Amino acid sequence: MDISQKRRTLLKVIVLGDSGVGKTSLMNQYVYKKFSQQYKATIGADFVTKELLIDDKLITLQIWDTAGQERFHSLGPAFYRGADCCVLVYDVNIHKSFDRLNNWHDEFLQQADLDNAETFPFVLLGNKVDLDGGSSRRVTEQKAREWCASRGNIPYFETSAKEGYNVDEAFLCVAKISLDNEHVPDIYFPGISETASEAEQPRSGCAC
Ligand code: GDP
Ligand code: MG
Numbered sequence: 001m002d003i004s005q006k007r008r009t010l011l012k013v014i015v016l017g018d019s020g021v022g023k024t025s026l027m028n029q030y031v032y033k034k035f036s037q038q039y040k041a042t043i044g045a046d047f048v049t050k051e052l053l054i055d056d057k058l059i060t061l062q063i064w065d066t067a068g069q070e071r072f073h074s075l076g077p078a079f080y081r082g083a084d085c086c087v088l089v090y091d092v093n094i095h096k097s098f099d100r101l102n103n104w105h106d107e108f109l110q111q112a113d114l115d116n117a118e119t120f121p122f123v124l125l126g127n128k129v130d131l132d133g134g135s136s137r138r139v140t141e142q143k144a145r146e147w148c149a150s151r152g153n154i155p156y157f158e159t160s161a162k163e164g165y166n167v168d169e170a171f172l173c174v175a176k177i178s179l180d181n182e183h184v185p186d187i188y189f190p191g192i193s194e195t196a197s198e199a200e201q202p203r204s205g206c207a208c
Helices: 023-032 095-099 101-111 141-150 167-179
Strands: 008-016 047-054 057-064 085-091 122-127 156-158
Touching (some): 008 167, 023 047, 057 167
Parallel strands (some): 122 156
Antiparallel strands (some): 047 057
């Protein structure tokens, strides 16, 4: 079957966490393979997209970023609506960003207006593991994994947006567990001329 005739699945992923933890950088690294040291809190598109092929199924990940509004806690309902997965990010070097995960987790569940709140998929990313060769680290991996266990076994990845470490692996897991979310809309676009080679082949299994 021609790739253009395949069913496409659109998955909405939202990325939440304190300002400065590296949300935009992780997305830029994943989608564009680029990293910038400059901090641009006010720049951010509504979403970026990335295509993947998982088990012969064409997936479009629509990854929503904030434009710095997270500092004011003013993410509107459109941001949360229809999400298939929520990626929570903290900075392993800043304990407060870890402490605030409870707030982001709970706020998401309150705002997203879900009817599958108990089973809704989250993924946690502990970012900036490259900093100071790990000497500035304030949150241990074990502590992060305990938090994940206490919140229903959320998959956890330690990442570096700067070095690209574990970024593809984390988002592949995001795509896979989003697919299992029962509220996935299947969208069929006949005649879109895209070749299979344009879609990324998953490189490794989901570690979640
Ligand atoms: P956001 O506010 O959560 O979107 O954070 P940004 O992506 O804008 O990143 C904030 C700052 O942290 C920027 O200066 C980035 O260059 C830096 N940064 C992001 N990710 C990493 C990382 O993995 N390692 C290091 N060393 N710096 C990072
Ligand atoms: Mg940002």
